[in-house]
Amino acid sequence: MSGNLSEHGLINALFAPLAAPGGLGLLDDAALLKPSPGYEIVMTVDAIVSGVHFLHDDNPGDVACKALGVNLSDLAAKGAEPLGFLLSLGVNDAWSQDWIATFARGLGAVSTxxxxxxxxxxxxxxxxxxxxxxxxxxxxxxxxxVRRNGANVGDYICVSGTIGDAALGLFLARGDEPAWATSLSNADWQLLIMRYHRPQPRIALAPFVRNYATAAMDLSDGLIGDMEKLLKASGVSAEVTLENVPLSQAARNALSNDATCLDTIMCGGDDYEILCTVSPASYTKVVTTAAAAGVEFHRIGTVTEGQETPSYSYNGKPVQFAKPSFSHF
Incomplete structure (x- = not known):
């Protein structure tokens, strides 16, 4: 890492201005945080690694957005409101001080x-x-x-936003030229790449999740794999209608160009949307509440008895997925 500032100089110059009062100016070895009366603390940790979760030449502001956003997505899916965060930054000699300064400015913007x-x-x-x-x-x-293990037989399975954009966007950000991308418009390209670089955690939906969801989690490793994790935790199965999964127009265009990208859309990951189950009696209120927060919610399936792999169909035909989610190992 090049530059003249020491580790403490970097912290004082770049990160101390971002600190909450409980961070004590980043001058101590610990922080002090007190929850509101009648509240509990929810904690989550996620790391992103160069070459795995972001590209080495990605804009540092985008990296900051992803680093914080993926964690806030977890909080939103638990029904929690953000309080603050702790940061661990591991840098090597390839990263310049300018990169870190730009990252810190981006982090300050998204944390605000x-x-x-x-x-x-x-x-x-x-x-x-x-x-x-x-x-x-x-x-x-x-x-x-809201935990993963509360889904009940008969509950509706719902997702927020749109699915598959970021997984498709990764191909474009890497400079690949898959068959499905050949006739996409420039606007399609930009939307898909943006969704990969800058996840938008559904923080506005936290009150809705805690008031209506019986089980919930955020979608990080792919809709199919994450849904199967939630169902397994709840000891149930499901029937899922894949054509009801909400897609952006860009993803629909990609799918119409090449039907084989359905696996990427459903299993690729990096969606950072909310997957939840709700009772049929609550569903109309759920959709209305989500819409008031500026987010669409869609029913994609129904929870069923049993613990077998869910039944997936697309336009009336059964579908199976060889690799339902991203895995590090």
Whole structure:
């Protein structure tokens, strides 16, 4: 890492201005955080690694957006409101001080946007690939955190936003030229790439999740694989109608160009939307509440008895997925 500032100089100059009062100016070895009366703390941690979760030449502001956004997506899916975050930054000699400064400015912008200030962290030298690890903290009224294991037989399976954009966008960001991309418009390209670089955590839906969802999680590793995790945790199965999965027009255009990209859309990951189950009696209220928050919600299936692999159909034909989700191992 080039530049004249020491580790403490970097922290004082670039990250201390982002800190919440409980971060104590980043001058201590710990932070001080007190939840609101009657609330519980929800914690989540996700790391992103260069070459795995982002590309080495990605804009540092985009990397900051993804690093914090993927964690806030977890909080939203639990029904929690953000309180703040802790940051661990591992950099090697390939990263310049200018890169880190731009990253810090981007991090400040998105932490302000999502009302989630910095409380502390650590900066280290990485021998291998650079990485960013964030621990996000949120709060939820006592007993209201929504887990994965509450789905009931007969519940509707719902997802927010649109699915598959980021997985398709990764191909384009890498410079690949898949068959499905050949006739996409420039606007389609830009939307898909943006969805890969800048996930938008559904923080506005946190109250809806805790009030109506019986089970919930965020979609990080692919709709199919993550849905199967939720159903397994709940001890149930499902019938899923894949043509009801919400797609952007760009993803629909890609699918019409090449039907084989259905696997990428459904299993590719990086959606950072909310997957949840809701009772049929709550469904209309759920859709209305989500719409008021500016987010569409769609029913894609129904929870059924049993613990077998869910039944998937697309336009009336059964579908199977060889690799239902992204996996590091």
């Amino acid at each position: 946007q999502w009302r989630c200030p910095l409380y502390g962290g650590d900066t280290v030298r990485a021998v291998g690939a650079p990485f960013i690890s964030i621990t996000a903290l949120g709060e939820v009224p006592e007993g209201k955190m």
